[in-house]
Amino acid sequence: MxxxxxxxxxxxxxLRLSLVCLLHGQEEVCVCDLVDALEAPQSTVSRHLAQLRQCQLVVARRQGTWMHYRINPELPDWAQQTLASLVPPACQALSLTLPVSACCEN
Amino acid sequence: MxxxxxxxxxxxxxLRLSLVCLLHGQEEVCVCDLVDALEAPQSTVSRHLAQLRQCQLVVARRQGTWMHYRINPELPDWAQQTLASLVPPACQALSLTLPVSACCEN
DNA sequence: CTTTAATATCCGTATTTCCGAATATACGAA
DNA sequence: TTCGTATATTCGGAAATACGGATATTAAAG
Incomplete structure (x- = not known):
């Protein structure tokens, strides 16, 4: 837990906070879009996503070869509130542009 | 900033989250009380307090040989909200007993 | 000035975390 | 099968962080 x-x-x-910010804005995002948006090596992004998955902060859905990530919708209330407080200032501090543009169809 | x-x-x-939790409950706490409450070496507590001070998360007031710490009351709103969301579950997860009993007379 | 108490800082060591190229895996298409 | 694409994992080295005993600093008291 x-x-x-x-x-x-x-x-x-x-990098992880950026990922969470990008995901917080929309339903689902696939890994290739996250790699694009962050301009970071794929292995780095994937490793951090694995860490977020391990903490149950995000969940993944496979669709063919693509993996779609989203914030775990079953997060406890305190965690959701924490994200709600943190994400907006983080987006600004990290200069993130939202929403992520989709490169992969669907 | x-x-x-x-x-x-x-x-x-x-340890730092515990410190923040202990401080969040009351006006001011002096270092010796924090050391007592956490049962950690004084140098360790002091080092972590220095780190919290450096981020402006806490502020210190000297009174004679004692130092009294408190959560920085001028924290930005998003930070205050984050603490409000995080402290209660953290107190529970870390099994902290509040409030800290004062060993040093004011 | 000397002593004592409270707290901070120093410093060598141990542990953790981060990185990204290389490699492995999973899947769909041909 | 075999190939190509998307993603995950491995792994060795670099960097950051944590630890706590020893020591320094600060201030009150005698």
């Missing part, structure tokens, strides 16, 4: 310390560890890294 | 990533880094450690 997700603890406050774990959540903060997850969010205490620019 | 405090960024969301920095705040999360600060809170992403059991």
């Amino acid at each position: 997700l603890t406050p310390t774990q959540l903060c560890k997850c969010l205490g890294d620019d | 405090l960024t969301p990533t920095q705040l999360c880094k600060c809170l992403g450690d059991d």
Whole structure:
């Protein structure tokens, strides 16, 4: 189960916080779009996504070869509220452009 | 200025999150009480407090040889809201007993 | 000035975290 | 099958972080 310390560890890294911000804005985003948006190596993005998955912060859905990620909709209330407080200022601080443009159909 | 990533880094450690929880409950707490409450070496507590101070998460007031810490009352709204969401579940997850009993007379 | 108490800082070591190229895996199409 | 695309995992090294005993600093008291 997700603890406050774990959540903060997850969010205490620019790249992971960026991922969470990008996902927070919309239903689902696929990995290739995240790689594009962050201009980071695919292995780096994938590794951080795995970490977020392990904490249950995000969930993944496979569709063919694509993986679609989204914020875990079953997050406890305190975690959802934390994200709600943190994401808007984080988007600004990290200069993220939302929403992510979709490169992969669907 | 405090960024969301920095705040999360600060809170992403059991001992620092415990400190923040203990402080969030009351006006001011002095270092000796924090050391008592956490049963951690004084140098460790002091080092983490320095880190929290550096991020402006807490402020200190000297009174004689004692130092009294409190949550920075001028924290931006998003940070205050984050603490409000995070502290209650953190207190529980970290099994913290509040309030801290005062060993040093004011 | 000396001593004592409270707190901060230093510093060497141990641990954790991060990185990204290389490689592996999963899947659809031919 | 075999190939190509999307994504995940591995792995060795670099960088950041945590630890706590020893020491320094600060201030009150004698």
